[in-house]
Amino acid sequence: MGKLKQHARTLVQFIFTALTNGYAAGYAQGSIYRGAGKFVCVPGLNCYSCPGAVGSCPIGSLQAVITSREHKFTFYVLGFLLLFGALFGRLVCGWLCPFGLVQDLLHKIPFVKKLRRLPGERALRCLKYAVLVGFVVILPLTVLDIVGQGQPWFCKYICPSGTLFAGIPLIAANPPLRAALGWLFTWKAAILIVLVLLSIVLWRPFCRYLCPLGAIYGLFNPVAVYRFRIDTDKCTACGACQKACKLDIAVYRTPNSPECVRCGDCRRSCPHGAICTANTRPGAARDRQATHRTSFPE
Structure with missing residues (x-):
């Protein structure tokens, strides 16, 4: 799975x-x-x-x-x-x-x-x-x-x-x-x-x-129903999202850049689960990141 x-x-x-x-x-x-x-x-x-x-x-x-x-x-x-x-x-x-x-x-x-x-x-x-x-x-x-x-x-x-x-x-x-x-x-x-x-x-x-x-x-990226948001309580601006992004977007600063094609690499790479969608329930990003680590141990 x-x-x-x-x-x-x-x-x-x-x-x-x-x-x-x-x-x-x-x-x-x-x-x-x-x-x-x-x-x-x-x-x-x-x-x-x-x-x-x-x-x-x-x-x-x-x-x-x-x-x-x-x-x-x-x-x-x-x-x-x-x-x-x-x-x-x-x-x-x-x-x-x-x-x-x-x-x-x-x-x-x-x-x-x-x-x-x-x-x-x-x-x-x-x-x-x-x-x-x-x-x-x-x-x-x-x-x-x-x-x-x-x-x-x-x-x-x-x-x-x-x-x-x-x-x-x-x-x-x-x-x-x-x-x-x-x-x-x-x-x-x-x-x-x-x-x-x-x-x-x-x-x-x-x-x-x-x-x-x-x-x-x-x-439409900044206003679309499907858009990203940064949980500022979790984000440390470590730059892991930008490093993972093949378009070199600083996602922690501009999560809804017009260049972003929503491939999801940034969300998977965030060590704190700070990148989520606009309608994600609180804590879901953290839960997803924990599941990701369990599925793909480093």
């Missing part, structure tokens, strides 16, 4: 990825599922064009609306983002996003030296907000073609999840598509390759620096 708890997040990631990208016929036939499920958003990045996808990515859905000639606003997608953001914040990124799972698995590959951060980390983390404002909203709304329709700039020019889960499988299954490859696929493949290599040495580079969906959910 203890080992199951230890790997619960990875298990949930695999299950959710299988559920949202489980249309096997799409992979076998090299075609895109177009059933009723595609009218429903799923919480994480989930490319519409992925052969196995049975739902739609909220960022892709948002861009599909604002780039159309008929509509420039979507109550459904924004309401969906508000709902999941208000309930979970970036827990979605840590537990439910398929591309987050890919990055987690890549980081498990052994390497000579793993990095905690890149030079200019603070500025780099602001990039995802620039991507959100610029590539998801402003460019699709303002750069229009001759018939007044925009382009899904983020999906078309940046999204590595779309390249991995949609572009590569479709090209592999459709020879005519391979013959038509141009600079755009080369560009997106280069982005994917850089992120794959970087993910081996740095935990979740796409989530840190480029993901507009994570930027949206992160804004």
Whole structure:
């Protein structure tokens, strides 16, 4: 039971990825599922064009609306983002996003030296907000073609999840598509390759620096129903939580940082059980920590 708890997040990631990208016929036939499920958003990045996808990515859905000639606003997608953001914040990124799972698995590959951060980390983390404002909203709304329709700039020019889960499988299954490859696929493949290599040495580079969906959910971290709090009576500011955090967040100071994806490493590492959720009963964090020590003796 203890080992199951230890790997619960990875298990949930695999299950959710299988559920949202489980249309096997799409992979076998090299075609895109177009059933009723595609009218429903799923919480994480989930490319519409992925052969196995049975739902739609909220960022892709948002861009599909604002780039159309008929509509420039979507109550459904924004309401969906508000709902999941208000309930979970970036827990979605840590537990439910398929591309987050890919990055987690890549980081498990052994390497000579793993990095905690890149030079200019603070500025780099602001990039995802620039991507959100610029590539998801402003460019699709303002750069229009001759018939007044925009382009899904983020999906078309940046999204590595779309390249991995949609572009590569479709090209592999459709020879005519391979013959038509141009600079755009080369560009997106280069982005994917850089992120794959970087993910081996740095935990979740796409989530840190480029993901507009994570930027949206992160804004809700301080107010989401699922959020962390620090029991100041127990916390000694020892820094164990920051040392355990792969994003190098000083959790004892900012437990609800917009960067936190709620992986839970900080809570498991706290020697005093001082990190708990907003609705945790008094003493539960201490009880959990005692159970953890019993299950995993040092």
